[in-house]
Amino acid sequence: MERFIDEYLTQLRVGKNYSPKTIESYGLDLRQFFEFLQEKKIQDLEKVDHLLVREFLSQLKQADYAKTSTARKIACIRSFFKYLCRQGYLDRNPVLGVATPKREKKLPQFLYQQEMLDLLELVDCSEKLGIRDRALLELFYSSGLRLQEVVGLTLGDLDFPRGYIRVFGKGSKERLVPLGGAAQRALQHYLQESRPYLASEVNGKPSSNVFLNYRGTRLSGRSIQRIFAKYLQQLALNRKLSPHAIRHTFATHLLENGADLRVVQELLGHVDISTTQIYTHLTREKIRAVYLNSHPRA
Incomplete structure (x- = not known):
């Protein structure tokens, strides 16, 4: 077996x-x-x-x-x-007749627009690692990338003249994602002021990955989670969030500001639009919350 x-x-x-x-x-x-x-x-x-x-x-x-x-x-x-x-090892699949349990549909956690701005402003950009962290958070918010997509990002994937980044998502599917002005500026600042310093710490051939740790090697997903947790703790929110929450934030803010659902689907790299539709529930929940807090007879 x-x-x-x-x-x-x-x-x-x-x-x-x-x-x-x-x-x-x-x-x-x-x-x-x-x-x-x-x-x-x-x-x-x-x-x-x-x-x-x-x-x-x-x-x-x-x-x-x-x-x-x-x-x-x-x-x-x-x-x-x-x-x-x-492969011809078996004649039948014994699981075909077994129904998959229905999953509980939980609304994904996200940051409100002011919370996201406050999170970005927490980063101390007077330090080399702070410059890196700001570029990292700006990229997450600007692109909605998955954690592993950010980890795997290389210098060759950045196209500043056209304002795009090339991303290899699930199943190695390639897509082009626009890069906002704030994220471009933060990334260019990092590439000029911080990354060369970090890359100099590596023994041997420097890594081609965009984000490096203090040893000059690729920044891991676990390290990114720790970085996010550090700033989130400083923000003092009473919610348990992960770096994936910025992906949810990216999609939610786009829809709140009038983006088409199909466009958001393409940006997120979702194969099925039903996966993207969860974010319409988030915007409806926010509308309802505003209504309940504002209407005198709600």
Whole structure:
């Protein structure tokens, strides 16, 4: 069974260019499922049927797993068995008849316009790392990029004359994203004043990545999360937010200011517009909140 998992994960990494984090999650999900099969003394994958999969689902529910986690695990197992069938290892996919639990639709967290401006102003641009952090936050807000898209951004992806950046999103799909004036100025300041200083700290060939750490190597996703958390703590908001919240902020502010939903879909790199439509709920919620606070008989 371990051989099949390794083959499948290799196919995701090489054939579909899934992110390391997604591959790690899929590996954990599959190994959890196979531990369940071992408890049931199932050694042959041919003996796995929809009843066993449903029993696994029931076990997850009893363990109080979130519906989002359960849905991901079932999607992973379904995709794994589909791969085995396609490779000729199995004749049937036992997960096809198993319904995926409906996910709870939670409105994404975002920053209001003044909160976002306050966050940007917190950064001390008199320091090299502060210049970098300001460029990082301005880029997130200007482009709505995912965390890993920012991590993977290279110098060759920046096109200042045309005001665009080239982004490789999920599944290695390429898109061009406009870059606002404030973000361009912050990035150019960083590239001129801060990045050369950081790049000089690396031993050997300098990294081509845009954002570097104090050692001159690529700034990791975890480091970006820590940077965001530091400034967010200074902002003293009573909400738990991540760098992804700026992506939500980007989309929400565009729609609030009259942007077309299809344009926002394209900018975010969403394949399905239904994924983008969650942001229309955010704007409606804000309208309702303003109404309740303003109308004398609300």
